[in-house]
Amino acid sequence: MTAPSAPLPAIELDGVGKRYRLAERSLVQALRPSRRRAVRHLWAVRDLDLRVEPGETVGLLGHNGAGKSTLLRMMAGVSEPSTGRVTVRGRVAPLISVGVGFHQELTGRENVYVNGMLLGLTRAEVEARFDEIVDFAELRDRIDTPVKFYSSGMFMRLGFSVAVHVDPDVLLVDEVLAVGDVAFQLKCFDRMRELSARGTTIVLVSHSMHAIGLLCPRALLVQGGRLVFDGPSEQAIEEHHRLLALGMAAADGAEPDEPVTVDAEVRRGDVAVARAEQDDELRVVGRVRFDAAVDDPRLVFRVMSEDGQLAYQYDAPMGHRHRSYRAGDVAAAEVRFRPALGAGGTFRLHLLVTDPEGRRVLGQNRAPLLLYVPPRYGVQGFADLGAAVSLDGYDFPHRPLTLGPGAAGADAFTGAGER
């Protein structure tokens, strides 16, 4: 980023820390300053240095409570740091949640003015952009309806539309692209790339690694309020998944006193793996030991996403016929599968033994089975249906998301996916 005039960074954080008080101070305590007790504090952000150049698009990663929102709040100027200095150059548009200040009783038109002015436009500027905002949101015929009659999608579209038409120098986006239909999401991506091509600095917080990978050449990873990685977004995403897996492993403990003990691992060929490509042939190999007599148990293979959603489950009786196990019996279980897990991510695999109705878990693998599957660009969701697109007889190869026409500077983003 060496322009002739060597522009100053758009965002600069020098030794920034943010401390929160953990307990609220009561009125009575405040009135008795002499009885001051030690107050517990939490450092949400600590000693953080960061420089974002004008025109950069940077992803911000980290799991819940890592300090992402606190950082974004300080960049938005809403909250002051407890230590250090935050400098933001230019007009900031926080897109921390869409439709900020929208009032249910007001019409779409009135809300555009309220929202636009809150984001720093003058009334005349809102007026000049009004048509563009409404057209982008595709709400021309509903603009004079109170927003309480809008669907959540319409509400979101209008909110996003105002924010991206403020022409900010710095756009802060927090997890807002997750809502809305896919077509509008693509349009938003498009608009963000357009803003970026025109020199807007963008900081994007998202749990969608896909969005980060697609939009941000550079990503930051925060953990425990500190910056633990700053570099190419692909590496940041892998690092994020690695930390996530560590966290999950630490949180996992064996369930005591279960009648069945399961020891299992994930293998590719005969090698235990924790990372696999979506096309790999994998096996979960398990040893099931019964510590009590069990009739007709069922074996369940379950895959959970990192945020606890069920990605896949397969469930089968153990053996062809009804079968009983006595205490001390040992059975060998094996599940063969391909981790065609759509957008990828870190998944937690379970091998469970349940009662015949599948209601009660009798035992499950004691050590966590974590599997990282790299994202497949262009795919969202858990499943990968192997979609291929053809238009007027021309087959599109499986490639990164193709966005609308005329997205200048698009290569910088899609480049990340062209591997």
Next chain:
Amino acid sequence: MADAGAAPVLVLEPRPATRRAWLREVASFWPVLRMLAAKEFKTRYRGTTFGVVWAVVVPLLQATVLAVVFSRIARFEVEGGSYAAYVLTGMLLWSYFATSLPAATTAVVDGSNLADKVWFPRVLLILTVPLSNLIGLAVTHVILLGALPILGADLTLRLLALPLVALLLVVLTIGLGSVLGAMHVYFRDTKYLLQAALLVWIYLTPIIYPADLLGRWAGLLDANPLTGVVGLARWAALGGALPTRSAAVAIAAAVALLVVAAEVHRRHDRRFVDLL
């Protein structure tokens, strides 16, 4: 776009803005404040059939009930004659104060979903309340002007002072509301303390009873800034001696509260959000 020359630069450090910078920033948000107040006013009565009439009917009814009850039962009498006009004047001003103050006190906390995301001086949320209530106050004054001849008071040139009295009331409300609004962010008891205080406060102000009812203790009421406000309003509407002592207290209190409010908000403006 990224035109760094004209672009604003935000520098945040763990210390409050200077007085000049803070005041300048608040002033620069004047258009936003006007817009917020207009929005507040619009949304308050949207969907109702009678709209802003409600802002007037309630205090009017309250004044009427009090006037009837206390003139017939307690047989209060005031100098200048019309007890009804006396109660009405006091009650209309009080109702502006008593409706604006609680809403102003909780405004920052109530506006947290906004304050959490976009920067603007938080005092804007508070100012919105007394400003959006101004229309109700104006309508109230028109009604008062219509009612005075009916209640047997003369229309004089002194009435021209009423807007100034209203201004004093508004400044007093803004000052106190801003201080309480900041306090409420830290101590959520504030709202309830205020509710309780208002119940008592109305009786510590000569609104429904004549001040001289208290005999030699009447002077104590002058320490209450609202005594000066209603006193001045009655002087303008009904005549009598100019209540210089209580008026001075009211003006001094209004200015002092305004200064305290500005100082509190300047120091805590970017910290409120941590507690919302």
